[in-house]
Amino acid sequence: MANSALFAHSLQDWIGIGPLWVWAAVSAVVILYAIALPFAGIATYVERKVSADMQDRFGPNRVGPFGILQFIADFVKMLAKQDFIPQGADRILFSLAPILVLAGACAAFAVLPLSKYFLGADMNIGILYALAVTTLIAPGLLLGSWASQNKWSLLGGLRAAAQIISYEIPVALSIFPAILISGTLQIGQIVETQGWVWSAQAGTDYHFWNAFHNPFCFLAMFLLFVGGLAETNRIPFDLPEAESELVSGFSTEFSGMRFGLYALAEFVDIFVMSSIVVALYLGGWQLPFINIDQLSDSIPTLLVAFIQLGCFLVKVFMLVFVVMWLRWTLPRLRVDQLMAACWKGLVPLALVNLLGTAVWMWAFNGRSIAQLVLGPMVN
Amino acid sequence: MTTGLKIVLLLAELLCVSSAILVTFHPNILHAAVALLFAFLGVAVMFVYAGADFIAGVQVIVYVGGVTVLVLFAVMLTHWLYKVTLRDVRKKLIVPIVLLVILLVPAVYKSLVELASSSQNIAPERVAEFAGSAKTALIGQALLGNYLLPFEAITILLLGALVGAVGLARPK
Structure with missing residues (x-):
């Protein structure tokens, strides 16, 4: 992939001056402040509206039109609250924990393929990097819960860590089928291979979203989504903050902006999780049935970039909506059910998927269902 | 390497060494475990600079996401452990210092010799080639x-x- 694909390079090209590392830093800040934080804010509003609709209520409707400014009001309220550290708490770890959690969630933004032209860093080990930085969340939650010196917090933190570590395995195993098909860990290339036309001799073959490559991949997408749901501690996997048992779990003692960081990290994590599902299995920035790369000859690149960004965000928001929808549909699992679901359900299924995809790739020489049914495309 | 990259490497090395010292000398076992986490992260950054980005990713997943969390788990589940202050009453310094000198002096000497002999081990264009392969x-x-x-x-x-x-x- 050309270097100009990276966001920092694009910025440098458009503006034309300044060393690259300045633009890299700028792009990190832009991605964080233009996408991650507004998304988290609006997601809290949407979540409240969606839940209100599902329960036949109005939801926030006082601040601004349709209550849309509610999240800004919440944010200001959180900033204005007293920054309270309980007596007997471990002050250093108490301050460090929310930062670790948010840093882990935000760092993954570097490799999210928002568009072919808006990529923080299309690194060689892209998807592995995303897995790696998000592991910072587990120690963060654990430390925060311990530092609170509160038994509810500690129980919540222990649950969170156990849950995240256990579900890491089916998540990783469900990522592998996509890697087998695309033959690379580089997220930009994984999305590229899911385009309408992509092969060594362009125009002779077609590929489509990895989810529809073979039946195993279709299942793997759902496993990845469910595993991701558990890793973000969302219902039905929200045992770490089960409010009926643990007050508020790991975040019980946190107030003001520290609590805000936890809430922010949760929504950023949901965005990251949904983005990974979209990038690996739902075609990332690719528009279905339209080859956007051919259009880029006739329309300006910047427009193509924004069309791709739109495609990606629409897909991600649909998944985020599913996450919210599940929250008001499913009851919470018990701890033993949670572990049984992971080790007896998801892990064996993920292994079968991995093996199945490998056998499929070997038996059909890497061809997808569409290619087998429709034959090679004649251009 | 550009100056910016060198500064980042230096910061990572500082983080690594200072965390390692904290791990060794901090009396609170939980704080030592947290310092260990940062030492692992520093090592991951150094792997990236050595051109081994895959190993860096695995380092973070296994050591930060696995080993550190396990250590924290163990400490938290054994409630008497985090009240213990780890401080050796009898200071045993002679053997460690001798070992340190034996191990450290050749390493420092070798790196100094290499610094003197060649300004850069890997040419900048090789670094790019390394990173792209x-x-x-x-x-x-x-x-x-x-x-x-x-x-x-x-x-x-x-x-x-x-x-x-x-x-x-x-x-x-």
Whole structure:
């Protein structure tokens, strides 16, 4: 992939001056402040509206039109609250924990393929990097819960860590089928291979979203989504903050902006999780049935970039909506059910998927269902 | 390497060394475990600079996401452990200092000699070439090609450990 694909390079090209590392830093800040934080804010509003609709209520409707400014009001309220550290708490770890959690969630933004032209860093080990930085969340939650010196917090933190570590395995195993098909860990290339036309001799073959490559991949997408749901501690996997048992779990003692960081990290994590599902299995920035790369000859690149960004965000928001929808549909699992679901359900299924995809790739020489049914495309 | 990259490397090395010192001397075992986390992160950054980005990713997943969390778990579940202050009453300094000198002096000497002999080990264009090459694929080919037998042997060892863990954890 050309270097100009990276966001920092694009910025440098458009503006034309300044060393690259300045633009890299700028792009990190832009991605964080233009996408991650507004998304988290609006997601809290949407979540409240969606839940209100599902329960036949109005939801926030006082601040601004349709209550849309509610999240800004919440944010200001959180900033204005007293920054309270309980007596007997471990002050250093108490301050460090929310930062670790948010840093882990935000760092993954570097490799999210928002568009072919808006990529923080299309690194060689892209998807592995995303897995790696998000592991910072587990120690963060654990430390925060311990530092609170509160038994509810500690129980919540222990649950969170156990849950995240256990579900890491089916998540990783469900990522592998996509890697087998695309033959690379580089997220930009994984999305590229899911385009309408992509092969060594362009125009002779077609590929489509990895989810529809073979039946195993279709299942793997759902496993990845469910595993991701558990890793973000969302219902039905929200045992770490089960409010009926643990007050508020790991975040019980946190107030003001520290609590805000936890809430922010949760929504950023949901965005990251949904983005990974979209990038690996739902075609990332690719528009279905339209080859956007051919259009880029006739329309300006910047427009193509924004069309791709739109495609990606629409897909991600649909998944985020599913996450919210599940929250008001499913009851919470018990701890033993949670572990049984992971080790007896998801892990064996993920292994079968991995093996199945490998056998499929070997038996059909890497061809997808569409290619087998429709034959090679004649251009 | 550009100056910016050198500064980042220096910061990572500082983080690594200072965290390692904290791990060794901090009396609170939990704080030592947290320092260990940062030491692991520093090592991951150094792997990136050595051109081993795959190993860096694995380092973070295994050591930060796995080992550190396990250490924290163990400390938190054994409640008497985090009240203990780890401080050796009898200071034993002679043997460690001798060991330190034996290990450190050759390393420092060698790096100084190399610094003096060549200004840069890897030319900047080689660095770019290094970063761009698909090393992950090479690792896979090596594991399933040249080194298939040791790879399989390790797999069997790990499988044995897994079965053993399940056996230990099984209710009586």
